[in-house]
Amino acid sequence: MHLHPFAWTPAGTLLILDQTLLPTQERWREIHSLEALLEAFGSLRVRGAPALGITAAMGLVAVVRERAAAAPRAGALALVEEAAEAIALARPTAVNLRWAVDRMRRRAAGTAGEGDAIVAALRQEADAIWAEDQATCAAIAEHGQALMRPGIRVLTHCNTGALATGGIGTALGIVLRAGERGLDPEVWVDETRPLFQGSRLTAWELLRAGVRHTVLPDAAAAALLADGKVDLVLVGADRVARNGDVANKVGTLGVAALARHFGVPFYSVAPTSSFDPACPDGSRITIEHRDAAEVAAPSGVRVAPEGSPVYNPAFDVTPAALVTGYVTERGILHPPFED
């Protein structure tokens, strides 16, 4: 049984595992207002493109259900629209928030009856989005086995495991599945500054799963690649443009360029829901810039002087030319992608 980082409460509100407190504390947080949901997205208490889509859908239900169920049709649809728009804008780079709430909107609009029927349908739709992601993760992990071999040494960046999805994960899911099948993979875990998703989340998942791994400063990855200690790089994707450019956690571009320099294959791993056919190339992807304190005061302890400006983009864009292939639930793809 894999970990899931979110759940419904019996009352129908949303529970999320607060990922900002891992690995030292496992604390669940109940979400019953739009404000709390947006705060959880903004503070990265839940993060990872697929998990954002699922919790956007579940959260939409959780925050509108009481008022919407008691409202006539028009009022319920208006509540859904209002919450959906705020959720879609919570983080600008991942396409999954928009994708999930648009799907929820369509389901609401296509459901006959009053508010109570609409809320019931939205709950079904959110469950469907979750179930589909779980199946998608399983399919990605299966297709990814083509890249695995006994004892393979994989470098990864950020967290793309169960904590980032509704299932076994994307990039990390491939390795976790290989571990379950006895291939004894070994994972080099970039700590992933500024928020340490590698140290805090990926290492925690691998430790739980009993998969061999080692945490390193992001800047130490080059030495590993140069020393021939990495067979394969697997990373996730927050958004894939039509030409194959990939927006992902800041640092991915550097890993991709270094992998190319040192002759190591580099795969982007993501569900096709992260592919954005409306986006022709990476230059059109809006990059979220985050608070300076994440860099200047890691874990709340100041390291940079007050008064020194900070550059803190959450994502970077890896050009398609540096990507060996795209592992998806439909197989390993190469651009141009079909619709």
Next chain:
Amino acid sequence: MHLHPFAWTPAGTLLILDQTLLPTQERWREIHSLEALLEAFGSLRVRGAPALGITAAMGLVAVVRERAAAAPRAGALALVEEAAEAIALARPTAVNLRWAVDRMRRRAAGTAGEGDAIVAALRQEADAIWAEDQATCAAIAEHGQALMRPGIRVLTHCNTGALATGGIGTALGIVLRAGERGLDPEVWVDETRPLFQGSRLTAWELLRAGVRHTVLPDAAAAALLADGKVDLVLVGADRVARNGDVANKVGTLGVAALARHFGVPFYSVAPTSSFDPACPDGSRITIEHRDAAEVAAPSGVRVAPEGSPVYNPAFDVTPAALVTGYVTERGILHPPFED
């Protein structure tokens, strides 16, 4: 008047500015025992290849002077030998510790008379090493101006300023001198995990000097290079092999390979005392591996789970092929180097 991170006390012991407490505290620490000196090296209270050489020499005097001055010649020389050997082994990668104590040993052996004469000569020799480094830094900064132009945007890694040397610095000294001359350079400062020498030390020096700068996570440098926001990379060197391979702070190799990928010139900046003609190439350089806690618990706050292994090399080796040139006190050099 530039900052100096060390000084003699009136009594002849060594004072060092504790660089582990910057930028939030400026606290000086008096060194009057070999144990305290080795602890200061090991904890990086003083760091930077040239500063290590100077404080090795000054520290050798500080810790032997009382006993050696009262000893006959043979006893004094034995005290010097014993301390020198321990100091030389304090950190394995920088060549400057060995270089400085060997020079002090030769001066001791070549000085006539008893312990008091030897101690007086060693104090002169340490002062000479410091004064020479100050002149060397000035010459490096001067030669480096050939790479400067108004408004130039320089990416650097770790700290190579006054805090790392006995003068204006090496790589950062070039930029500081350009700032003094009104060229208004701009510096992109890699934070330099795991110990944040970029955030803590380089940003602090640039802020003091009024030079425009921005601190970034190491992994964000690739995006800057890709976006054409960097004109030049300047880094230091802890050791340069005869073929031009450079050992420097971990992360330097990645910056070098990315600079090459994105077509940005990359210069290693160091005094020729960091060049090791006895070392044929980078594969022969011993790389110091440091404590896991530096990665797992930055600033003492745990981010990686207990039980996750850590890879924490202090340095990496950049092959000569990735280095555009070597800025030294003798000019901008290219291998093979003359003796």
